[in-house]
Amino acid sequence: MNLSGSTTEGAVVGRLGVRSVGGLVILAADAAPLKRTPLYSLHLALGAKMVPFAGYEMPVHYPSGILNEHLHTRSQAGLFDVSHMGQLRIAGGDPVKALETLVPGDLRALDLLRMRYTLLLNQEGGILDDLMATRLEDGLFLVVNAARKEADLAHLRERLERLTTVEVMEDRALLALQGPAAATVLSRFCKDLPQLGFMTAMETTLAGYECLVTRSGYTGEDGFEISLPAVGAAEVVEMLLARPEVQPVGLGARDSLRLEAGLCLYGHDIDETTTPVEAALAWTIGKRRRVEGGFLGTEIVLRQLAEGATRMRVGIRPDGRAPAREDTQIVSSSGAKVGRLTSGGFGPSVGGPVAMGYVDRPHAAEDTPLALLVRGTARPARVVRLPFVHHRYHTG
Amino acid sequence: MSTYRFTRDHEWVRLDGDLAIVGITDYAQSQLGDVVYVELPEIGHRVEKGKEAAVVESVKAASEVYAPVSGEVAQVNEMLTADPARVNADPMGEGWFIKLRLDDPRELDSLMDEEGYKRFIEEQH
Numbered sequence: 309m310n311l312s313g314s315t316t317e318g319a320v321v322g323r324l325g326v327r328s329v330g331g332l333v334i335l336a337a338d339a340a341p342l343k344r345t346p347l348y349s350l351h352l353a354l355g356a357k358m359v360p361f362a363g364y365e366m367p368v369h370y371p372s373g374i375l376n377e378h379l380h381t382r383s384q385a386g387l388f389d390v391s392h393m394g395q396l397r398i399a400g401g402d403p404v405k406a407l408e409t410l411v412p413g414d415l416r417a418l419d420l421l422r423m424r425y426t427l428l429l430n431q432e433g434g435i436l437d438d439l440m441a442t443r444l445e446d447g448l449f450l451v452v453n454a455a456r457k458e459a460d461l462a463h464l465r466e467r468l469e470r471l472t473t474v475e476v477m478e479d480r481a482l483l484a485l486q487g488p489a490a491a492t493v494l495s496r497f498c499k500d501l502p503q504l505g506f507m508t509a510m511e512t513t514l515a516g517y518e519c520l521v522t523r524s525g526y527t528g529e530d531g532f533e534i535s536l537p538a539v540g541a542a543e544v545v546e547m548l549l550a551r552p553e554v555q556p557v558g559l560g561a562r563d564s565l566r567l568e569a570g571l572c573l574y575g576h577d578i579d580e581t582t583t584p585v586e587a588a589l590a591w592t593i594g595k596r597r598r599v600e601g602g603f604l605g606t607e608i609v610l611r612q613l614a615e616g617a618t619r620m621r622v623g624i625r626p627d628g629r630a631p632a633r634e635d636t637q638i639v640s641s642s643g644a645k646v647g648r649l650t651s652g653g654f655g656p657s658v659g660g661p662v663a664m665g666y667v668d669r670p671h672a673a674e675d676t677p678l679a680l681l682v683r684g685t686a687r688p689a690r691v692v693r694l695p696f697v698h699h700r701y702h703t704g
Numbered sequence: 705m706s707t708y709r710f711t712r713d714h715e716w717v718r719l720d721g722d723l724a725i726v727g728i729t730d731y732a733q734s735q736l737g738d739v740v741y742v743e744l745p746e747i748g749h750r751v752e753k754g755k756e757a758a759v760v761e762s763v764k765a766a767s768e769v770y771a772p773v774s775g776e777v778a779q780v781n782e783m784l785t786a787d788p789a790r791v792n793a794d795p796m797g798e799g800w801f802i803k804l805r806l807d808d809p810r811e812l813d814s815l816m817d818e819e820g821y822k823r824f825i826e827e828q829h
Contacts, residue, residue: 309713309732309768310713311732311735311736368764369737373738374737374738374762374763374764375763376738560763560764563764564763629741629785630741630761631740631741631761631766633766653764654740654741654763656740661741683743683759
């Protein structure tokens with residue numbers, strides 16, 4: 309059998325640096341050395357299977373395996389190392405006004421310590437990255453995707469040169485604690501955390517280290533992301549793992565969790581060729597922004613808001629048990645090609661295959677019957693509403 | 705019980721009367737991770753040694769299972785449809801994939817025996 313398979317995220321590196329990413333086998337005999345997060349040694353000690361991801365050596369799963377880690381996160385609390393992601397600070401001048409020239413979100417409306425999911429767009433309205441922006445006293449705190457952080461930094465610095473300063477927050481780690489037990493776990497260390505509202509930040513200390521904690525995440529569950537100094541990361545992780553509700557969770561389950569939650573993975577469901585409207589992310593475009601514009605890509609985005617886009621990102625549920633993965637061709641009931649999958653796999657909580665992809669507008673309505681071309685045969689599927697698993701954010 | 709033979713692609717095969725039972729090894733299932741879906745061939749389908757005979761999927765990836773020997777599919781393990789995790793739980797026994805009516809039993813001779821396969825895996829690391 310072919311053990312490297314064709315994966316949606318992460319890859320297997322053999323002795324010669326043979327990588328299989330999304331079906332393509334790339335020979336990288338002298339690949340650049342992989343970076344490591346502050347938790348690398350701890351991952352090894354926990355028995356993690358490490359794989360390259362976005363230039364980092366990251367845990368794809370621990371001995372329990374992806375299925376257990378995924379289910380554990382939805383029933384108790386999973387702890388993720390996401391330190392590979394970029395943490396940036398924008399300060400000086402008017403950071404909100406400056407960043408609003410590059411994103412369609414209404415950042416001005418963010419109260420102190422409130423945060424928002426938004427998109428960096430290019431001139432054509434294409435998505436350069438998706439990110440979280442948090443309003444701090446002296447500016448904005450951004451968390452961007454690992455694979456895009458270099459490009460994002462260059463873009464932000466170039467475009468905002470005389471307006472504000474963009475700096476990388478060096479020597480920091482980022483953890484995510486997600487699941488229905490996350491608040492209970494953290495309340496043992498900070499009694500105010502359970503009251504923290506969804507999409508809100510607070511400063512606190514964990515194990516004596518100053519942290520910025522936000523109530524947000526990438527799983528659809530209640531949860532928190534913790535930004536802290538790299539030197540304290542291992543200690544805080546060990547402190548959290550000592551709690552009976554907490555298990556370490558790798559990138560494999562992170563991917564299946566976010567897919568079930570209907571959340572986009574940059575480079576797959578969204579990229580420079582997809583606009584917010586096509587990507588079903590028009591909700592990120594602020595009301596005031598729709599009238600005032602003033603962001604890169606305004607023209608195309610406003611036109612698509614008025615006229616609609618020619619294709620749409622939708623959820624797709626294959627009928628049987630066979631998973632259908634990224635790049636699978638989608639055909640209509642008459643056999644015409646109408647799109648392709650951008651994410652797909654097995655949903656452990658759903659108990660069956662789940663997928664997301666783009667389909668031509670006429671075939672994007674809920675319940676539209678489709679077929680997926682998997683290994684040469686057309687497998688029935690249909691368009692479904694996202695998410696596959698209800699979000700359980702702390703909005704109450 | 706007759707002896708297991710192994711391929712460099714981590715399939716195993718052993719004779720059971722005039723049929724050859726085929727599965728994937730313990731090493732293969734541990735590398736794959738949790739199996740969530742298995743696609744088996746039709747009964748009567750012909751498989752060629754070294755060519756795809758079945759597909760096994762984990763949460764993250766689809767992998768091909770190659771036929772260690774040539775023959776005609778006589779039986780498939782229907783249990784794997786409802787319970788794919790069986791491949792992880794008992795890869796060398798209850799997790800078998802297909803039973804083939806062999807073209808030529810001598811095709812087994814060129815495959816590794818248990819000792820040979822053990823050494824082969826050790827060399828992989």
